[in-house]
Amino acid sequence: MTNQETIFSKIIRREIPADIVYEDDLALAFRDVHPQAPIHILVIPKQPITKLADATPEDHALMGHLLLTVKRVAEQAGLSNGYRVVINNGSDGGQTVDHLHLHILGGRHMKWPPG
Ligand code: 5GP
Numbered sequence: 001m002t003n004q005e006t007i008f009s010k011i012i013r014r015e016i017p018a019d020i021v022y023e024d025d026l027a028l029a030f031r032d033v034h035p036q037a038p039i040h041i042l043v044i045p046k047q048p049i050t051k052l053a054d055a056t057p058e059d060h061a062l063m064g065h066l067l068l069t070v071k072r073v074a075e076q077a078g079l080s081n082g083y084r085v086v087i088n089n090g091s092d093g094g095q096t097v098d099h100l101h102l103h104i105l106g107g108r109h110m111k112w113p114p115g
Helices: 007-012 057-076
Strands: 020-023 027-031 039-045 084-086 102-106
Touching (some): 007 027, 007 039, 020 057, 027 057, 039 057, 057 102
Antiparallel strands (some): 020 027, 027 039, 039 102
16 A cells, blocks of 8 residues: 655655665665664655555565665665664554655664564
């Protein structure tokens, strides 16, 4: 399901400011406004898919592109020692913005399990 406006749509359209670190035709990456690690970047599709569970087979290539964008952005950010990639999906997953996003967290050692 693709649907409504979120704050991320406004970031894509440059209607509100964000520290954008990467952009291409399909994806945008910008720094999280409330970083949970020294480096915390969000990678989003420009197409507003609400959440991972709403992705469809038509999104197959886009999903692969988002993961490869994570890899590219993490390299660009200098995260050669590793990083964590997180997708919060829906209410129990802790998702707060209804536009699919992949968190890149790095610059410190991540603990497991997450809370
Ligand atoms: P979620 O909890 O949905 O997985 O993650 C949403 C993330 O978006 C949070 O980490 C939150 O800090 C970030 N966020 C929410 N609003 C904004 C905003 O206006 N700008 C930026 N750069 N990040 C935001």
